[in-house]
Amino acid sequence: MTDLSTVQSSVSAAQGGAGDSYDLAALVSAREGDRFSLHSKYLNEMWVRVLRTIGYDVGFTRGLGPYLWDRKGDRYLDLLSGWGVFALGRNHPAVRDALVSVLDGEFANLVQLDVSTLAGILAEKLIGRAPYLEKVFFANSGAESVEAAIKFARAATGRPGILHCAHSFHGLTYGSLSMNGDEIFKKGFGPLLPNAREIPFNDLPALEQALASREIAAFFVEPIQGKGVNMPDDDYLAGVQLLCRKYGALFVADEIQTGLGRTGKFFAIDHHVGIEPDMIVVAKALSGGHVPVGAVLTRKWVFDKVFDRMDRAVVHGSTFSKNDLAMAAGVATLDVLENERIVENAAAKGERLLAAFRKMAEGYELVSDVRGKGLMIGVEFGKPKSLKLKATWNLLETANSGLFGQLICIPLFKDHKVLTQVAGHANPTIKLLPALTLSDADCDWIESSFDAVIADAHNASAVWALGKTLAEHAIKARINA
Structure with missing residues (x-):
């Protein structure tokens, strides 16, 4: 590994003086040769072994x-x-410029006894893409957004059951992991959430059978499954919507990977006429590739079941979820998607x-x-x-x-x-x-x-x-x- 005194000297030289800005690029350059040894010692050694085995190092x-x-x-x-x-x-230069403008503006970021203007602007833009929904909850990632949607669904319906599809992927935190369709991710981490059930993807009779118990709070489904790029039949999502409404379960579209233009429409559900889920979960691309951000777009009545009194105004949240850098990245990303077609x-x-x-x-x-x-x-x-x-x-x-x-x-x-x-x-x-x-x-x-x-x-x-x-x-x- 590189000698620490050499690194410190390189960084100090790059800074040039006490009043100059900190040059992180110099530090990264000085330690580049230690990339894999640092990860092997302090982080995930198995991943380093994988990269070396397949020649991706x-x-x-x-x-x-x-x-x-x-x-x-x-x-x-x-x-x-x-x-x-x-x-x-x-x-992308537009996203980078947006982030720089936030830092240069010295905004009053994350004043927890206030509300963020940028968060309001981003929420307005997102709802503009799904006008049948009225409220937005921001989180730090896709998995965290899925966790919020699970809580919202249970609070709104009073039901315990969560339904998902085989081969699904909704995240790796405990709630989202309970809806993971691949056993390799679950092994060794149980017991997971009770009342999480799995059905085959693209199977409406199986969905109806599960919903008929009237114990299911929500059905979480990817419009196109990421694990395998599995496509639904043309009438599948319409059938999902019809059955969820028939049996009083919420229809949650996980657009974490498929959303924001990935499939040639803003949302993948937009390929199907008349599809209006009760919640849409987004993340990944919303970050602009810079600052982690996730969001749950939901119906007002669902949101109001969670935040139903002033003493419950903070019953669910996340410390960094509406930080100005994340919100600015999201606003800039949506603008670029539109302006650059x-x-x-x-x-x-x-x-x-x-x-x-x-x-x-x-x-x-x-x-x-x-x-x-x-x-x-x-x-x-x-x-x-x-x-x-x-x-x-x-x-x-x-x-x-x-x-x-x-x-x-x-x-x-x-x-x-x-x-x-x-x-x-x-x-x-x-x-x-x-x-x-x-x-x-x-x-x-x-x-x-x-x-x-x-x-x-x-x-x-x-x-x-x-x-x-x-x-x-x-x-x-x-x-x-």
Whole structure:
């Protein structure tokens, strides 16, 4: 590790004098070589091992728009965008300027015995996108917003039950974890919330059966499931709304990943006529990629059931939830989405990429399905028919279900400088979740890279070499677990 006195000298030299501003960039630069050792010692060592195992330990040092640069100066196209946080790309100038203006303005931030003007402005803008809702509650993240929605639903209905779908993902705090459709996230953390039930996604008869007990406070559903990019039938959300109203349960749309233009509409529910949930949960992209923020948009009568008297005015809240930097990031983000026609660009570029991937599916036996909306795209790989590829596929599936996806992700990263990953644990689908600002040149980059890697994957010898290595790592990890 770098000697601490050397770091301190570097930072002091960069500052230039007692009256100068603190140069954090100098500190980061001086400690860059310690990036992975610091995380191994003080943070999550297992994650460092994962990055090194799959060759992703390149050390990103800069981000702008949809691009990343590593310590060697190589440029990458980021198709993860921080799991959808960087919908505007990294370091969008309008968001950055908004944050600087807050700091320069020396606002009276987080005066807890006052209210925030910026919070009111952001709430007004959000309700303008869902005018059938009337109130907003701000939080610090998507998971925290889901927790608030759980509490609101129980308070409003007087019912204990919370309903969610298999393969869902709503967060990793205890309430949201209780609605997680992947057991790997739950193992070792129980008991979780009682009265949380799971039903299949896209199954209206199962939903009605669960709601018929009249014990369900709310049904939480992602309009498009993030884990796998699972699409609903055209009539599914309309059926959800009808059944929730019939049985007195609240309909909660989790738009944490799908919202704010991701699918080519402001909300994913906007693809369906007449859908008006009782609550919409948003986060991720609302941050502008800078300051964490989440929000629950809700009906007034639900909100009033929680904050029903003056002595209950603070019955639920979060210390930093309406801080001026987060609110400014949200306001700026909504303005950029509108002024730069970001949502329209997501729709157009998504349509182009989906068409390109569907054409690949026609020519490559390993591509079993392509699905998505806008710039939320899933490319699913399935068991090949040809004998020369079956052996490798079976080896990988035996070692670890869904491992084949890494045979696509790793060469995309290593050989084509495209950063992406599978759409969930043991999932054979690679998910594209890029910045919504993609250009045609970026689409060319994506299409040519995927086409080259998928073509190589049909070469049995190439697949075997990488697949054998990945399988050995997976088996070794399982033995040592």
